[in-house]
Amino acid sequence: MSTRKPDPRTADIMLRHWREAVPNDRIAHLIKDSSRGLQRALQTRLAKHNVSFGHWVFLRVLWVRDGITQRELSEEAGLMEPTTFSALTSMEKLGYLERRKLPHSRKNVYVFLTPAGRQLKKKLVPLAEDVNEVAVRGIDPADVATTRRTLLVMIENIARDESEHADPARAARMQRMLDATDNEVAEDTDSKKSTDAFRV
Amino acid sequence: MSTRKPDPRTADIMLRHWREAVPNDRIAHLIKDSSRGLQRALQTRLAKHNVSFGHWVFLRVLWVRDGITQRELSEEAGLMEPTTFSALTSMEKLGYLERRKLPHSRKNVYVFLTPAGRQLKKKLVPLAEDVNEVAVRGIDPADVATTRRTLLVMIENIARDESEHADPARAARMQRMLDATDNEVAEDTDSKKSTDAFRV
DNA sequence: AGCGCTTGATTAGCTCTCTAAGCATTTAGC
DNA sequence: GCTAAATGCTTAGAGAGCTAATCAAGCGCT
Known part of the structure; x- marks a missing residue:
């Protein structure tokens, strides 16, 4: 079995599948x-x-x-x-x-x-x-940029969640990680015009 | 040092930084x-x-x-x-x-x-x-969708690269991994209308 | 029937990462 | 000035993943 077989079931059953099989x-x-x-x-x-x-x-x-x-x-x-x-x-x-x-x-x-x-x-x-x-x-640079932005927000969301719920040491660590990443993105933005060839 | 300090150097130096510090x-x-x-x-x-x-x-x-x-x-x-x-x-x-x-x-x-x-x-x-x-x-669902698409293409790109250059066993594995992921996305698309609440 | 290839399960051992707990040193508070 | 807290390095031990090698079972071909 190298591939999950195409599923012949109806959309309704599929919905249940995706609820139950942890689509999220x-x-x-x-x-x-x-x-x-x-x-x-x-x-x-x-x-x-x-x-x-x-x-x-x-x-x-x-x-x-x-x-x-x-x-x-x-x-x-x-x-x-x-x-x-x-x-x-x-x-x-x-x-x-x-x-x-x-x-x-x-x-x-x-x-x-x-x-x-x-x-x-x-x-x-x-x-x-x-x-x-x-x-x-072959990927539109705009899509890559969107992906980067989205991932960054996701990291922020998770960091915030951890700092609210859990262990402060871990949250602080996440926050530092995030700060470093933010700086990367900030510098990236600053140097945008001259470094487009290097942006990814 | 919990954060990389803001860098006071000029854009030119920054450019070199981003070339040399592996921006990619x-x-x-x-x-x-x-x-x-x-x-x-x-x-x-x-x-x-x-x-x-x-x-x-x-x-x-x-x-x-x-x-x-x-x-x-x-x-x-x-x-x-x-x-x-x-x-x-x-x-x-x-x-x-x-x-x-x-x-x-x-x-x-x-x-x-x-x-x-x-x-x-x-x-x-x-x-x-x-x-x-x-x-x-807080993320625009369209951005999440773009991110998903982009990541999928990246996985494909890497899989293809491996199958061209390297070890066939690993490439085959990547390909199977990809097939499974493709199916997930395909099923996701099929069940789109009814499962928007579950799409992420 | 028997020889050898293929496939599935397992073992051994490596890397990368983490948490928890230790010890040593430095700093702060009384 | 001296103990207490904070900081930095280290050790120990675990988990998740990998590759490579081994072993056993099944299959294919003659």
């Missing part, structure tokens, strides 16, 4: 599938250069700014500290970065790219651009 | 974040009923049709067999389902819901509906 998580489902697809597409490309997807996330941040603490790095990347910790440990082993303590604090650990880590940028960035180009191929 | 995976990033948010929102709700997110995925399929093999179940759920296997093992322990061998085959294992597993549906489906309702709150 379809968009969540679609988002999840596209996320997995995009991730895998990048992953296979990165793998050829011996970089895992997990490392990519942190390299992206560090290429922009290194010499920051693990905590800051976690927030920029939108991931929890233990995740960051283990990724950094393995990246350090691979020689992409160094963790250093600076004299003014014995607590904080600052993360610096090595030349090797910095050079990955030239090789890796085009891979991400390629994935992106493939993904949006 | 922003939409991927947005998709990933919304996926994580949605998943967590559902997860916290499911947790109150002692159901994990991983179980939800399979329950959804089984509520529609049980008595299928693990292999079929994997394909319907869009997950690999080992993932299915371990999820089923723990769900069986929890008493939500049974794995039975039928007389006509000593190879295949058929999965049946127990009454307990079947009854979860009434409790759990509203949780997913709630998450969804929260997520799309």
Whole structure:
């Protein structure tokens, strides 16, 4: 069975099907599938250069700014500290970065790219651009823009919901994640005229 | 640092920033974040009923049709067999389902819901509906529809790319995943008039 | 009947992510 | 100035997903 068989039932039964079979998580489902697809597409490309997807996330941040603490790095990347910790440990082993303590604090650990880590940028960035180009191929840029806007509002909605109902730590995290994303979008808007070729 | 600081640099420098800081995976990033948010929102709700997110995925399929093999179940759920296997093992322990061998085959294992597993549906489906309702709150339904369409094309694009470049097994998997999603959308369209309240 | 390909279930082991809980250091309040 | 709280790093352990490899059963061909 490679495909769900076309359903010969009437519209009425279909309605019941869609009520009962949880139609309402379809968009969540679609988002999840596209996320997995995009991730895998990048992953296979990165793998050829011996970089895992997990490392990519942190390299992206560090290429922009290194010499920051693990905590800051976690927030920029939108991931929890233990995740960051283990990724950094393995990246350090691979020689992409160094963790250093600076004299003014014995607590904080600052993360610096090595030349090797910095050079990955030239090789890796085009891979991400390629994935992106493939993904949006043939789609009206206006639709992509709408999608981006919609997703952003969805993230906001969920963040707000969490902050109302649940665990404040998680909500704060979501909010920070959102702030970072907002900034991306804001900068994107500012640089619109001159960077249309890079907008996706 | 809870937020990336507003960048005081000129538009020209910003342009370089957006070239170099990999602007092109922003939409991927947005998709990933919304996926994580949605998943967590559902997860916290499911947790109150002692159901994990991983179980939800399979329950959804089984509520529609049980008595299928693990292999079929994997394909319907869009997950690999080992993932299915371990999820089923723990769900069986929890008493939500049974794995039975039928007389006509000593190879295949058929999965049946127990009454307990079947009854979860009434409790759990509203949780997913709630998450969804929260997520799309305040968003123009037309934008949501555009987003759905766009994501679907993106999945198609990525699937096609994989089938051209890479590993045929993975591409076939993507294609099946896509077929299933297409059917969902097709059924959705068919039942449009009568189910607008349920469309998301 | 028997040899080999195919298919389904399983095992092993990896990655990425999380929560919870620990320890060490720094900061704040009395 | 010293204890208490907050902050940052780390460890431990779990869940969800994957690939690769193994094993067993069924099927196909001669």
